[in-house]
Amino acid sequence: MNPVAPVRDVLDRQLGRVTMYRLVTIVLTLLVVVYAVFTATGVIEGLSTGDNLLSLAVLLVASYASSRLLGLAFRVRPHAESAIITALLLFFLFVPIVPVGTADLVWLAIAAVLAQASKYVLAWRGRHVFNPAAAGAFLVLLAQELVGREDRINAIWQTAATEKLFPFVVVGALLVLWRTRRLDIGLVFVVVATVLIMVRLLDLAAPDQSFVDVLKLAAYSYPIVFVAGFMLSEPLTLPPRRRQQLAVAAVTAVVFAYPTWIFLVTDSPPDLGVLAISPELALLIGNLVAFAFARRSGLDLELEGSRQVAGDTHELTFRSRRSVSFVPGQYLELSLPHSGMDSRGARRTFSISSPPEAGRVAVTLRVPQQKSSSFKKALLSLEPGARVRGTGIGGDFVWPADPQTPLLLVAGGIGITPFLSQLRHEGSRDAVLVYGAASADEVPFAEELAGVRVVLVCPGHPTDLPEGWTHVEAPYLSDQIIAEAVPDLGGRRAYVSGPPAMVNAVRSGLRKRAKSLKTDYFSGY
Template identity: 40%
Template sequence: MLQPSLTVAGLAGTALAGAVASLSKYLIAWRGRHILNPAAFGATVVTVFGLGTFSSWWVGTPVLAVAVAVLGLLVLWRTEKVRIVLVFLLVVVCVSVVHQAVQAQQGGAAAMPADAVLFAIGQTPFLFLGAFMLSEPLTLPPRRWQQFGVAGLVGVLAGWPIPVIGTVTLGQERALLIGNLLAFAFALRGSVRLVLDKRRMVTPTAQEITFRTKGRLRFLPGQYLELDVPHRRPDARGTRREFSIVSAPSDLPTLRIAYKNGDQRHPSSYKRALAAAEPGTTLAVTGTWGDFLLPRGGAILMVAAGIGVTPFVSQLRQLHAQGAERDVVLVYVASEAAELAYRDELEATGVRAVVFTRDEPQSLAPNWTWAQGVRLDAAGLERVVPDIAARHAFISGPPRLIADLAPALQKARSLSTDAFAGY
């Protein structure tokens, strides 16, 4: 982002920008979550105040455009932010083309739309800004429509750089910082404190933690929270993790999360700290997030693997509490019957379920059936849910299961996934 330099002043300015960027993560933060993109903030400080260097965005060149596009796509695919950045690129390129046309007209030259598009894509930092900076999860708002809004705002401001101070314009990094502030405004309501009440095992390998909320927490059934557990010497994965919310909004101020114990020989520092937390410990929720939400109408198919059933517990409990009548089928996959978490709560909601386990669960509810120990695959899913094409499908589980079921799930009216890889 910064102008390359070998002078003492230039090197000092670059070092200062890096220091300011790092400090901003801790000084400009709210309850453990930084507000502004650190690189954009560091570059802005040294540029606006003329501290030895300035932002030049040399990454925005034709030579690097292909590499940035390919590597950026890999990042976006992994973080599931492709659509957000596509919206940004569509807006920023269109605004940039219009801006170039206005400049050409003012200079008495003819507008060349095709050249303007190529310039915006290959000779500006827009690709890098979108793929590697706008997409940063920690500075995005919780809902997808909010993320689209931030992407559009940053696209407009970056595509039409407005002069601010002297030669400094409201473009690129300043545009991103304004988008960060809008995202913070969206996320602010979700930051509350939780007091640990109790914990219990819900299966032989998974446990649940119950909290009491301090302050007003808002979430929708199917969303997840980010829980901050400060501890000494955290490992590379840090002090925050995301957990699907088990309880329903109607259960507040009680809130529950659950997770699989996983690797007990080499647990992460986070898992050790969470396991050591005693009742009465106060922890911070830095936000509630996600769009894994049921549609207002239509038949529903829920597919859960193991502890991936947690968002469905929240959704079904809320529907039951509201007395809502929905056509819902739950397909529940577990290694064995003992690993069927929240079975009693799910049966109490009246949901119709098909269970895939190696051994037969005992005393199933009348509207629950066992799949006779058959392994769930795409063909098996279509066999037990023959009307899948008429349903909105939701699947929560490991990426491998989602991939295995993809041929069947693609036939559904819509598909929402909640992939997880454990903690």
């Protein structure tokens, strides 16, 4: 048994209990608490805990209030938790301000207002282009330059890279990156930025400084981990495909480290003035690269109809005036402001269940009575003709281009959705679908999948099976069951989609047995 699997299962189960927004809020709040305790007890010396907390209070009030007012002005429902996260991020960018005066607090509030405004003004087709906290930090610097303020506040990022706080930042960043499935993106940024910075620092190091000493200097002087965990990982400013996201991480890291590595190229780098490269400007440049990759084209969708396909599973079909371009296996992000909105917000992503078809797209979702989000309930309550905004299409859970490639499809629960889109589009592919269900009565699209080679794994005995189906009686999926049901597994590329616990249960075994493996987690499960 893989010794990492139990840890992975526990992390997925515990972190999956809260939304991504709530997790980031909790982690950043805990970091603020630790920082306040350290400054109050002298672990971090020379700073006023009262001044720091006053700065935080100003940021929270300004961010939340401006979010509400801008929401009214633009006639959209603001996301309160997003405003709180922005304020917490700005705290780690600007604090400490020594000494902090009334004018400094006013400009700090302006930074929060500008950050919130960037979500609405610097936006394209329903999504903001720039990381709000980075935008607020940069714009407030420009504003102070325009009015000729001499004693400016600027994002020094000191708190985000404080030595005493560093271990806590690392743990928090890892939790966020794990929850968002972006550990590889964070790692690319950390490695590239650290290497570029270390090359210069080693060149400047004294003879008695060891490599470890220089590495610590880089970690405690530059907010590398904080940026990777809490800024670069923001989903709304990332491009849709993983290779694009990795490229953005690398580009951002190169720009981030520019003030250091440029001295390896020239002793007299150009004076960029207010446009001098800073962590926040590096993030904004990375956001522009992401925007260029994304080619975001919002969709104005009209609900054509909905149908119940099994139990609490429903398929919703939308019409679009514009062509809907996607690859089967990708997801659609929908935006639906609604009354009684819970902490999960007004945006959700759903795997597309329909094949590529001009002007039409469908998604399938489970809407349990007890634990559904307000978004799902609002979406399901829409009447035909209601309009919904599609704000993005993305994802890498796509089949290989070669139609002769044998495939194994493993689905649990609503994880069947991306496979449905793919099978509807290319039903003649050599594909075996192994589907794990709680019971034979809870299998969506059973009639439509008649004729497809399906292995149904569930307790009990089905009264009737569609053509091409076989049944394995078992309480849950395992790699052993899959291997026995699909004897030619070794020659197939495996795709696994479903709840994290199910994916984790079969991942290691299939990686050893199948030709290759690709997984699709849904953190909302």
